[in-house]
Amino acid sequence: MSKRLLAALEYPNADNINLAEEKTLRNVVVWLELNKFQRAKQSTLNGLKNVSSKDWTIHFDDYKECFGCPPLSSQVEEVHWLLGQAIQNETSKNRNVYLKHAVENIKTSNVPSVVAENPLDKLDFRSTEFGNRVNQLAKTLKIVPYPDPLVTLQAVRKVICTRLTPDCVEHPDKYIVTGTPYPFQDADLGFDLHDKVLNQAAKVLRMLYIHDLRDLQTKANELIVAVQNVTANPKTDTKLGQVGR
Amino acid sequence: MVVRNYNQELEYLEKINSYCWKIKKGFQPNMNVEGVFYVNQTLEKLMLDELRNACRPGMVGGFLPGVKQIANVAALPGIVGRSVGLPDIHSGYGFAIGNMAAFDMGDPNSVVSPGGVGFDINCGVRLLRTNLFEQDVLPVKEQLAQSLFDHIPVGVGSKGIIPMNSKDLEEALEMGMDWSLREGYIWAEDKEHCEEYGRMLNADPSKVSMRAKKRGLPQLGTLGAGNHYAEIQVVDEIYDKWAACKMGIEEVGQVCVMIHSGSRGFGHQVATDALVQMEKAMKRDNIETNDRQLACARINSVEGQDYLKSMAAAANFAWVNRSSMTFLSRQAFAKQFRVTPDDLDMHVIYDVSHNIAKVEEHIVDGKQKTLLVHRKGSTRAFPPHHPLIPVDYQLTGQPVLIGGTMGTCSYVMTGTEQGMLETFGSTCHGAGRALSRAKSRRNIEYTEVLRRLEDMGISIRVASPKLVMEEAPESYKNVTDVVNTCHAAGISKKAIKLRPIAVIKG
Secondary structure, three states: OHHHHHHHOOOOOHHHOOOOOHHHHHHHHHHHHHHHHOOOOHHHHHHHHOOOOOOHHHHHHHHHHOOOOOOOOOHHHHHHHHHHHHHHHHHHHOHHHHHOOOHHHHHHHHOOOOOOOOHHHHOOOOOHHHHHHHHHHHHHOOOOOOOOHHHHHHHHHHHHHHHOOHHHHHOHHHHOOOOOOOOOOOOOOOOOOOOHHHHHHHHHHHHHHHHHHHHHHHHHHHHHHHHHHHHOOOOOOHHHOEOOO | OOOOOHHHHHOOEEEEEOOEEEEOOOOOOOOOOOEEEEOOHHHHHHHHHHHHHHHOOOOOOOOOOHHHHHHHHOOOOOEEEEEEEEEEEEOOOOOOEEEEEEEEOOOOOOEEOHHHOOOOOOOEEEEEEEEEEHHHHHHHHHHHHHHHHHHOOOOOOOEOOOOOOHHHHHHHHHHOHHHHHHHOOOOHHHHHOOHHHHOOOOOOHHHOOHHHHHHHHHHOOOOOOOOOEEEEEEEEEEOOHHHHHHOOOOOOOEEEEEEEEOOHHHHHHHHHHHHHHHHHHHHHHOOOOOOHHHOOEEOOOHHHHHHHHHHHHHHHHHHHHHHHHHHHHHHHHHHHHOOOOOOOOOOEEEEEEOEEEEEEEEEEOOEEEEEEEEEEOOEEOOOOOOOOOOHHHOOOOOEEEEEOOOOOOEEEEEEOHHHHHHHOOEEOOEOOEOOOHHHHHHHOOHHHHHHHHHHOOOEEEEOOHHHHHHHOHHHEOOHHHHHHHHHHHOOEEEEEEEEEEEEEEO
């Protein structure tokens, strides 16, 4: 891993580096400071440059402090951490270069770009006016508002998308599931968190999970039925039948 | 082997509580773990009487008593936890029927034993519900029984009415219920309400002998003989309203169809073939067992793997078989009531296997382990929220279908957390024999059996009336005792009681 980081930083002959060797490790630190970070005080830098000195470690401890490097179990790991830091610097410096290759950008570069004016972008989602209007909307749709109006808005969207489509308004029976009530409060949760409120929350999560699972199973069934429409051809031939003794 | 008298034997048995006995190490030689069995007062007497009889001087031959068989299983290499005997236990080939045992897949010495699965591989029970009530069915009960009898061929040597060639069979062996789905014999929802989704993925038809395939081909879609049956049942009592509700059972009087069948001659041949291979493997690998009938092979040996693959193919055979009979039952009902099976809401409530070995994850001594769980005459009973049970039963636990004997009640139970801990998520499978087949033939007259069923208002169609007395309720333990014991011991929970109004049998 260190080798790949060094290679990415264009360290000379990075493939044959062995950080376990003390001398190599010290050279790498000096190279990093000189070519990448350039943040050390002159005294520290001089101390680091003197790679065969006994006091090198003291200077190194000083040095890594100015990056806020956490104390790690070995110098190799600490250098690894520094390498990561250097890579991060490089990436943020060349952010534009990398972004050019991001998926969205590749896609849009092939399509003539139409800058759509989205009026919602100009909205101030934190204003009281926005909050009040969202809560009003929620009230009309009989949704309990949540302190964050954006979350309430999400719920509003969900209700509109599932229950207020033209087809759903015309044939509500097709969409509104009339399930039988189940006393889930009495159901065994399967574990105990020793906290009434947490248990309650876990139960709700269980229900949501089961709901999702049911949805997935229903979709799987629909898929099977679609395949059956092509493959199914059940046959019986009573002439073959024979009752035994 | 040491010969002990009955009282000396009893010293190795200890009653832990009113429903559970422990079999201590030393009861049989080389026991790796202890044994345990679940009984109530009545069943306890049967169990101990059997042991007492076997202790009488001069008693040789026949099967060993159930307790001895549980202990012999406890001496097999790689067994973990305990060797468990369920309330319906009775002597069988090697393993007692109603014995479950789990082997550590991580232990290279662990074994798989065909005797721990049984000859009727993936014998099991399927329950269909309808939206009909008793009063809808009673006037046409005889016609309906006849119609079922006409659709589902029964008896020894019966042949099915679904045309199949050898290519179809190969595909069915590999695909299990997915084959039935592809061919359009069943509904998509049937698959989700079936143990293992009706398909063992490790099935390999190439490991199955030609002989087994030849025997199996004409038998697909037939019920078979012995204790197998198809019954029209009526909900008699609901113990757990919400579990019943999840199963689509709303009220007492609702009509259901129960199908109890297995892999017919196919599974029998697979087991027979495997036993021959196992004996060779035992000699080669120096595997010692207390009983020659406990032939086994290391799970990772060629013989062990071949058996598991062919057993899986036989399991798939059984699921296709029960699926074909589901199709035929739906046809019979649809013809009788002149509506589609959809309109009759004839959904599969569940389908359980009670003769099978499966790889499962369990907690043993606080650690999660991968085990090969043998269930012979024992049903899987997983608790609520277990990832391997259908989404509709996540809150109630897996439905467990307990078929009664001809003319007696059947039950639906649900799996519990306690069962998961104590018995590797296993419970009983039915009534369990009390008398051997030969003995019941001597004791009971078949006309008498048929007359009594008639008196109870049960329509019956049988292929061979003379074999009926083997299956008479007297030959079995009382299924209510068995179910109540499991319920009281907490290893599963009663949900619904069903009583038959029409029976078809081999």
